[in-house]
Amino acid sequence: MATIRARKLADGSVTYTAQIRIKRGGVQVYQESQTFARKQAAQAWVRRRETELDQPGAIERANRKGVTLKEMIERYLDEMEKARPLGKTKRATLLAIADSYLGQLADSEITSQVLVDYALWRMGREGGGVQPQTAGNDLAHLGAVLSIARPAWGYEVDQHAMADARKVLKKLGYNMKSRERDRRPALAELHKILTYYQEMQDRRRSVINMLKVVGFAIFSTRRLDEITRIRWSDLDETGQRVLVRDMKNPGQKIGNDVWCYLPNEAWSILKSMPRVEGGEEIFPYSPGSISTSWAKACAFLAIEDLHFHDLRHDGVSRLFEMDWDIPRVASVSGHRDWNSLRRYTHLRGRGDHYAGWPWLEKIEQAPVQLGAASMKWLSRPSGSR
The missing domain is CATH 1.10.150.130 (Tyrosine recombinase, N-terminal domain)
Known part of the structure; x- marks a missing residue:
């Protein structure tokens, strides 16, 4: 009953x-x-x-x-x-x-x-x-x-x-899919952010070198956690490629290692990072610390609704604006199909809007000094990161 x-x-x-x-x-x-x-x-x-x-x-x-x-x-x-x-x-x-x-x-x-x-x-x-x-x-x-x-x-x-x-x-009529973001950073916004980080580096070089991280994120189109996992041993000097470990994928997130091409700008930034004895990671920083630093910078500069992940959107869109075809862009981003790649593509015109960008040289030449926090992160067992 x-x-x-x-x-x-x-x-x-x-x-x-x-x-x-x-x-x-x-x-x-x-x-x-x-x-x-x-x-x-x-x-x-x-x-x-x-x-x-x-x-x-x-x-x-x-x-x-x-x-x-x-x-x-x-x-x-x-x-x-x-x-x-x-x-x-x-x-x-x-x-x-x-x-x-x-x-x-x-x-x-x-x-x-x-x-x-x-x-x-x-x-x-x-x-x-x-x-x-x-x-x-x-x-x-x-x-x-x-x-x-x-x-x-x-x-x-x-x-x-x-x-x-x-x-x-x-x-029932409910659209349960997440709204696709189309936010990309403007050059003026990046100028404010990078100026903020450059002043921070001038005061204390041992903090996270966000100049390098931000520049590499744009030109490599890599996700934040992928950047912090890249090792020196993951580089293919001849092919100008990097092995992206555990790349995000709906069907396989662990052990999904993919070789991705690095455009010249990303390669030069990566090669400007110092090698540390006993250190495997090229960017030996905590992804949580990078995320926190980015959020604080945007809040301080009153830059609204700009996520670190939007740098990846900008990098992918830039390649299409430069008339790269889908397979060539996918060789950088690591996407396996056009539907996934399309979500990262929000064009603003034609050409490379980073051509002659003065910040690229500043990023490449920015000195890097790994502080105690970075060294502690380096010394942690890889499975605990």
Whole structure:
């Protein structure tokens, strides 16, 4: 027998708790309940669960003590970070999901209906009122957990739940894909930023040489974490290439090592870095420290909405503006297909707007002095970075 009870919350919103009780021979053999933001979702869950529980052996399987989604997420974070650190955003998102009502559900309760309801809850006032793209990012990060929960740990997770939930949300008219950024730095903005960093270097040369890092990021089109992983042993002097280790890829993020061509400007900046005895990395800095430095500089200079990753967008777009073809640009950026490369392409015209750029020579000639923090970063075991 199933019942659905409505409950009005303090903020005026209403939740619906569906409860199923099953008796055999006058003895209750099974009970479960679940709370939903929509009555229709509660009704759909009741119909589905009653049908499932009518199947032979279903009650026995349902009485199995499952593992909560929160426990799954905690195990995922623990085991994945043994291989390499996860991004701050992904980690924070998964922990937030674990601490939400969704985290209390058992593995067998994670269905497409539940995931749809969670996304709608997140977009509603009581769930934070986030944009569909943010809710989509939540599902994407959660999907990484669910995709390995059954094959790796034997948890009872519906392998089609996430895909079905995304289909439903798309049918409902929600665009869950992240908005493509088209932000590129203006030369005037880069002048302010590099002047700021040059003055910082004049005061204290042992800090991160952001002149080198920023210039290399633009002309190499490399991501921040990729820059800090490049080793001297990764250079191909003859081919003017660098081996980019663990390049980001949806299907393979660990062990995805790709050779990428370095344009002349990027090669000259890289070769201007000093070799340190016992040091493997060419840019021996912490990616977190670089990211923090960039954010502080933009805030101090009142430069709005400019991410470090936008330098990669600028570098890729520049190559197309110089009339490089797709295979040649991809040989620098490391992209495998045009659809992925297109997202980084936002043209402003034709030609090289960095031609004759006075900062290139200043960046190449900027002295580098590795401070204690950099040396400490160098001395850490490679697996802990």
